[in-house]
Amino acid sequence: MAPRTLFEKVWAAHEVVPETRDTPAVLYIDLHLVHEVTSPQAFSVLRSLGLKVHRPERTLATMDHSTPTRTDQVLGRVPIALDAAARQVKQLEHNARDFGIELFAMRDERRGIVHVISPELGATQPGMTVVCGDSHTSTHGAFGALAFGIGTTEVGHVFATQCLLQRKPRTFAVNVNGTLPPGVTAKDLILGIIGRIGVGGGTGHVLEYRGSTIRALSMEERMTVCNMSIEAGARAGMIAPDATTFAYLEARPRAPQGSAWSAALARWRTLGSDPGARFDESVDLDAATLEPMITYGTNPGMVMPIGAAIPRAGDAAREKALDYMGFRGGESLLGKPINVVFIGSCTNGRIEDLKAAARILKGRAVAPGVQLLIVPGSQAVKRAAEAEGLDEIFKSAGADWRESGCSMCLGMNGDTVPSGHYAVSTSNRNFEGRQGVGARTLLASPLTAAASAVRGRITDPRELM
């Protein structure tokens, strides 16, 4: 057999019916993750057609997008402030019960952002196909799974048949070699990659992150990288499973146990791209040349090293972006005052991210007038952080420490950035209004976010390390 890529192996193993000129492939889905915002209309379709969920045991639901992060609302001491969010939460409870789907509801200690909880449970595994009505499903590609976001109609398809109709995407090798310099994180790496290939550079492709830099990343760092594959327009991003992957998964509650574990390991070890496998596209990056990155515009491709000058506007879109952000081409961002810092999201809301922020914040205080909001990616991350005393470091510094959820990443749950305010955010999108109407978002790593909170100005984290 001709050498195959990781993607091609996973794809082939899930083809129920291969594609033809006239019809897409019928692709089997191993794991369907569900949340409250993109599922209600899909459940309605099942009801109207009298259909059941075909494989409820392959379906896992949580609440994260519209849910509040304030403890009193999460614990039910007071009602959820947003009526529409409260309705979505109720409806998911109702739908999960009616269709026999496991749900981590508001007060469940396993609840959290969908892309944080599935890996931490060991539900996401190498070689799987994973989908969710959320574009950041690409996160799960860190395990060597083929994982991608789908729309609500497709959520309905997976409910009813456990399958999707899909055309086979093309492949794109992202080769990264060299050692990341101190202060340069996985977030800076993926922002650097997006800056290089552009926000549409991956359209129609599945990225495979390869090379010595990728091999040296922890699982959490790999998740940060794969998470933002969609910001390069890619269908998915994948990393071949290796010893790091297996060590992360071993003994997690939903990982295979006992003899099933050994059998799984043997299978997973064959997944990596074969030597000589061909990719449709490729790009090479030298990790050693990277610096802490920050965005200056209104999409994640408008990104630069933190000490650089903002590129001068060359076209109308760039000019509009700089106008929205209140920046001028040619100026530096270092030292610019900020109003809000958000540390959290499916990109950077895991325990290693919180530890990185704590390294900067320990013994320091948030600058006067700046709001620092720290939102763990899951209730398990929250407990782990509290067990290590990170919450005390955060609270002593003046940060607001919350319950888990998507929070300020997308501003549909009560956590928003006021109009015109500048927010350094560890999330994934700096689109106009993403964090609130008129909000101005600067995407960066947890280190850069924490350092900027301390100074109240955009700060190179290496100055505080």
Add this chain to the structure above:
Amino acid sequence: MSGLKRIESHTVVLAASNVDTDQIIPARFLTTTERTGLGRRLFADWRYGADGAPNADFVLNRPEAAGAQVLVAGRNFGCGSSREHAAWALKDYGFRAVISTEIADIFRSNALKNGLLPITVSEATGGWLVAHPGAAVEIDLERLTLTLPTGPVAFELEPFARHCLLEGTDELGYLLGKMPDIERFEAARSG
């Protein structure tokens, strides 16, 4: 969904590149549990000022945009979030086709499932359309042609999606017809 064979309309042009789905429909409107009624929220933060009054400068608020069923958009239209609400909002507003030199993957898929035709054209055709807002165009889905006042150009569409649009059928029916294959696949894997 009734069959879609032909669209004749003038265009409205939104030339900015990388228009993301947060612009098409901001997240705060995703708390709905319905598919309908999102047209009035389409491009909400560009269409309306902070006081809720229409922003006269925005292209959809200009008199000549009224009744347009074809949106001409800049490169990488529909990037970002997978929210199908973006396709629902465009359709509910009255658009039946989006034309761009590049359309983001998930948005394209969502559009096709809602009878909103995503058409990718060459730089030359895209450039002409952007330079001629309001142009009368005709889209023929059977012949896969987009006819501009200057003449017809061919476009490509995934054959199965085209079939579903023409016949007004949905993909779920087709997938349900594959249940015997799906169950055989499941049995073979667990065996």
